[in-house]
Amino acid sequence: MLQSFGKYLLFMQSLFTRKESTRILFGRTIDEAILIGINSILIVAIVSTFIGAVTCVQVAYNLDNAFIPRSTIGFMVREMTILELAPTITSIVLAGKVGSSIAGGLGTMQITEQVDALEVMGINSASYLVLPKVVAAILVFPMLVILAMFLSILGGYLAGTLSGELTPQEYITGIRDQFIPYNIVFALIKSVVFAFLISSISSFTGYHTSGGALEVGAASTAAVTNSVIAILIGDFVLAYVLL
Amino acid sequence: MIEIHNIHKAFGDKKVLDGVSGVFETGKTNLLLGASGTGKSVLLKCIVGLIKPDLGSVTFDGTYFTNNKLDIRQEIRRKIGMLFQGSALFDSMTVEENVEFPLRMLTEMSKEERRERVDFCLRRVGLEGANKKMSSEISGGMKKRVGIARAIAPNCTYLFCDEPNSGLDPQTALKIDELIKEITEEYNITTIIVTHDMNSVIEIGDKIFFLYEGKKLWEGNRDEIMDTDIKELNDFIFANRLMRDAKKVEEEEREEEREEEERRHESENHTPASPEEAVETQEEPPIRKPEGPAATTQPGNHKA
Ligand SMILES: Nc1ncnc2c1ncn2[C@@H]1O[C@H](COP(=O)(O)OP(=O)(O)OP(=O)(O)O)[C@@H](O)[C@H]1O
Ligand SMILES: [Mg+2]
Numbered sequence: 001m002l003q004s005f006g007k008y009l010l011f012m013q014s015l016f017t018r019k020e021s022t023r024i025l026f027g028r029t030i031d032e033a034i035l036i037g038i039n040s041i042l043i044v045a046i047v048s049t050f051i052g053a054v055t056c057v058q059v060a061y062n063l064d065n066a067f068i069p070r071s072t073i074g075f076m077v078r079e080m081t082i083l084e085l086a087p088t089i090t091s092i093v094l095a096g097k098v099g100s101s102i103a104g105g106l107g108t109m110q111i112t113e114q115v116d117a118l119e120v121m122g123i124n125s126a127s128y129l130v131l132p133k134v135v136a137a138i139l140v141f142p143m144l145v146i147l148a149m150f151l152s153i154l155g156g157y158l159a160g161t162l163s164g165e166l167t168p169q170e171y172i173t174g175i176r177d178q179f180i181p182y183n184i185v186f187a188l189i190k191s192v193v194f195a196f197l198i199s200s201i202s203s204f205t206g207y208h209t210s211g212g213a214l215e216v217g218a219a220s221t222a223a224v225t226n227s228v229i230a231i232l233i234g235d236f237v238l239a240y241v242l243l
Numbered sequence: 244m245i246e247i248h249n250i251h252k253a254f255g256d257k258k259v260l261d262g263v264s265g266v267f268e269t270g271k272t273n274l275l276l277g278a279s280g281t282g283k284s285v286l287l288k289c290i291v292g293l294i295k296p297d298l299g300s301v302t303f304d305g306t307y308f309t310n311n312k313l314d315i316r317q318e319i320r321r322k323i324g325m326l327f328q329g330s331a332l333f334d335s336m337t338v339e340e341n342v343e344f345p346l347r348m349l350t351e352m353s354k355e356e357r358r359e360r361v362d363f364c365l366r367r368v369g370l371e372g373a374n375k376k377m378s379s380e381i382s383g384g385m386k387k388r389v390g391i392a393r394a395i396a397p398n399c400t401y402l403f404c405d406e407p408n409s410g411l412d413p414q415t416a417l418k419i420d421e422l423i424k425e426i427t428e429e430y431n432i433t434t435i436i437v438t439h440d441m442n443s444v445i446e447i448g449d450k451i452f453f454l455y456e457g458k459k460l461w462e463g464n465r466d467e468i469m470d471t472d473i474k475e476l477n478d479f480i481f482a483n484r485l486m487r488d489a490k491k492v493e494e495e496e497r498e499e500e501r502e503e504e505e506r507r508h509e510s511e512n513h514t515p516a517s518p519e520e521a522v523e524t525q526e527e528p529p530i531r532k533p534e535g536p537a538a539t540t541q542p543g544n545h546k547a
Binding site for chain 1: 288291293313314317318319320321323325327328329331332333334345347348349
């Protein structure tokens with residue numbers, strides 16, 4: 001465990017030694033960013049809309065009390081989704097989507113000697129392959145999380161108003177109540193940290209694959225599992241330190 | 244020139260290379276010959292540093308490589324072209340992008356120059372028109388050829404090919420062999436080819452290293468290889484009937500020639516001619532030799 005962590009740190013260091021030219025890395029980063037964005041936007045949209053809807057319905061169910069104004073439902077939906085659900089659930093979904101594809105791709109490149117082919121050309125394969133993925137994830141994840149926040153609040157609105165739990169006016173009053181801008185900043189910080197954790201852990205796992213197709217599958221699974229654990233630990237640490 | 248000295252490599256307790264040394268000369272096609280699983284690919288990877296040998300050293304044109312500083316290793320590697328046994332094409336790229344890749348990364352060529360070079364290399368391996376295919380869509384033999392095109396695209400100083408013509412039909416295989424030899428001589432580069440194909444040995448084996456169970460058992464050229472008395476090597480060469488027949492024919496021819504020569508000698512001895520004629524007949528064998536089929540094996544006989 002500790003040894004793996006040490007190897008992980010060395011791996012991260014190797015990304016920044018003898019980098020390829022910025023022009024090449026920039027192009028690769030844009031490619032990766034587009035790939036991550038296009039591949040995950042739909043799943044993020046679906047998941048976050050439903051998370052918002054479910055949160056709204058459940059809060060409404062629990063707040064079935066005449067003394068509490070109905071707008072509190074909107075307030076609760078906003079607080080829960082922005083602070084926790086949008087960044088964390090989105091990241092966990094992305095760990096499955098992006099993490100497994102990073103680990104699978106790098107693992108396949110490793111066992112089919114494509115990584116060796118890069119090395120033999122005198123290219124730092126770790127930096128060439130992995131650095132753009134990490135940077136791209138850090139760029140794209142916050143955007144996806146902003147989208148997720150927006151859609152989960154929209155999902156809550158739709159669920160709440162369509163089911164007749166509260167009026168549109170009450171919901172909007174609720175989500176504008178005691179708004180703390182720092183919560184958005186905090187959520188974005190979380191998304192950046194999670195992006196780094198997912199992309200680097202999955203890259204590390206995929207890059208160190210050896211053997212055959214079976215090991216590539218195992219590496220994908222391990223990448224997702226480890227990323228999710230890292231996200232949850234990171235979530236706790238960030239909440240403790242920054243809130 | 245690439246020199247390797249006393250290379251050892253074991254995986255766990257399985258010894259794969261057990262003290263291999265040798266000199267691979269510039270401008271020659273050097274062949275690593277050996278049965279499947281003897282460690283040819285591992286040796287090739289040790290030379291280019293993809294596998295770190297447990298012991299031993301490699302120098303490229305006098306520059307120490309194996310444990311040298313990363314910058315220096317990187318510098319040398321940028322002069323290496325390599326074909327992997329499994330081709331190792333980048334499967335997210337098209338054929339053309341694969342061949343262009345080292346040009347884009349390692350040279351300052353303009354887009355136009357790169358395109359010309361890519362077309363040229365693909366033509367050399369007989370793949371004109373396959374530019375836009377994805378590398379996952381082409382056959383195994385085509386992958387091999389794209390791999391060769393990618394290896395030779397930047398003008399490399401050292402060329403390594405792991406079984407360049409396995410999986411190819413005899414005609415294409417011959418073409419690839421000839422291409423590699425041509426490039427080697429034309430640009431005066433150091434080429435190391437891993438093979439177990441006797442056709443390649445006979446066609447292009449300027450220098451042959453025979454590996455057996457992790458050791459170098461023999462080295463020599465393609466003329467000498469037919470006349471060794473190392474059992475393992477003979478078993479390897481004459482495993483197929485064609486080679487045995489070729490050897491038999493050669494031996495028979497040599498036998499016939501010797502008999503003829505003896506007969507002539509005898510007849511000459513029986514009827515001594517005039518002094519001029521005697522001088523002429525004495526000079527005859529050296530003139531005749533280059534024409535005979537056995538002539539090519541003559542130097543080998545001397546060294547053996
Ligand atoms: N990464 C590795 N880990 C463990 N053993 C290995 C590894 N690579 C190669 N070997 C072992 O080293 C031996 C030599 O393998 P190598 O690939 O060099 O054979 P080869 O001479 O190239 O054979 P072929 O002609 O079939 O390609 C084999 O027995 C193989 O099992
Ligand atoms: Mg091999």
